[in-house]
Amino acid sequence: MILVTGATGKIGSEAVRLLTEQNHPTRALVRAPSRMPGGEAWNGVEIAVGDFDRPDTLDAAMRGIHTVLLISPSVPGQEISVIDSAVRQGVEHVVKITNHKASEDSPVGRRRDHARIEAHLKATGLGYTLLAPNLLMQNLFAVATMIKQTQGFVMSAGDGRFGMVDSRDVSATAAAVAAAPSRHAGRVYLPTGPELVTYADVAKELAEALGHEVEYRRISPDEHRSAMIQAGIPEPAATSNAQVFGLIAGGDAAWLTDDVTSVTGNPPRSLRTFIADHVDAFA
Numbered sequence: 001m002i003l004v005t006g007a008t009g010k011i012g013s014e015a016v017r018l019l020t021e022q023n024h025p026t027r028a029l030v031r032a033p034s035r036m037p038g039g040e041a042w043n044g045v046e047i048a049v050g051d052f053d054r055p056d057t058l059d060a061a062m063r064g065i066h067t068v069l070l071i072s073p074s075v076p077g078q079e080i081s082v083i084d085s086a087v088r089q090g091v092e093h094v095v096k097i098t099n100h101k102a103s104e105d106s107p108v109g110r111r112r113d114h115a116r117i118e119a120h121l122k123a124t125g126l127g128y129t130l131l132a133p134n135l136l137m138q139n140l141f142a143v144a145t146m147i148k149q150t151q152g153f154v155m156s157a158g159d160g161r162f163g164m165v166d167s168r169d170v171s172a173t174a175a176a177v178a179a180a181p182s183r184h185a186g187r188v189y190l191p192t193g194p195e196l197v198t199y200a201d202v203a204k205e206l207a208e209a210l211g212h213e214v215e216y217r218r219i220s221p222d223e224h225r226s227a228m229i230q231a232g233i234p235e236p237a238a239t240s241n242a243q244v245f246g247l248i249a250g251g252d253a254a255w256l257t258d259d260v261t262s263v264t265g266n267p268p269r270s271l272r273t274f275i276a277d278h279v280d281a282f283a
Helices: 010-021 055-062 076-088 109-124 137-150 167-179 199-210 221-230 235-249 259-264 271-281
Strands: 002-004 026-030 046-049 067-070 093-097 127-131 152-155 215-218
Touching: 002 010, 002 167, 010 026, 010 167, 046 055, 055 076, 067 076, 067 167, 076 093, 076 109, 093 109, 093 167, 109 127, 109 235, 127 167, 137 152, 137 271, 152 199, 152 221, 167 259, 199 215, 199 271, 221 235
Parallel strands: 002 026, 002 067, 026 046, 067 093, 093 127, 152 215
Antiparallel strands: none
């Protein structure tokens, strides 16, 4: 059986749906049953109610589990607790969503956090696979309200290019690995979309889909950090986000792979397809 943590998030919820659709016994870890998707998407899914900060609930969720798909906000103490519970309960493999440049000396705090978690996972001796996607297309939903109100959006990534990937393709990759983990043991996959794009390209595609101009307003990382804090984003997250956007401006995310296709057998969705599927969110 496969346990999916972060099962109500963008990547986790779709991974659960795909795994159950393919008849893989799946258990979803949720903090509250009320957060489960409605409808038939999760028919046949076992539900485990648990909390990353309560090891007893993690141990209960891990019983009878062979593989864990580990998705979370990547708080080191919490993910390490999940990994340690997996060890105690005899889990054989962990598939972790991580960052492509996780390192102990990264200037970005979240990347240092990922590196600490990865090091702990490898030290346990568990089988593991790492998935480090490029920017998620679904992150564009964060500027949807701004686009509706101002026919544009602000961003501090300059003209940096990135291999933006639909989270549905990350979910499909994660589900394929979790369904046959031994084939992917020790591997690191870097899911991307099919093309390098800029935020100017994003604005152009949105404009074509919406039928009106969408302006990409370039600001500095410091200005972006202040704007995010003013919008209610906690200061550590705003600082980390601004650091990442500044790195993107310098080419940090200008990479593509064929990992989605090689793992799933299907090509990744384009930015145009993503926008067509979700145009109502920006209208």
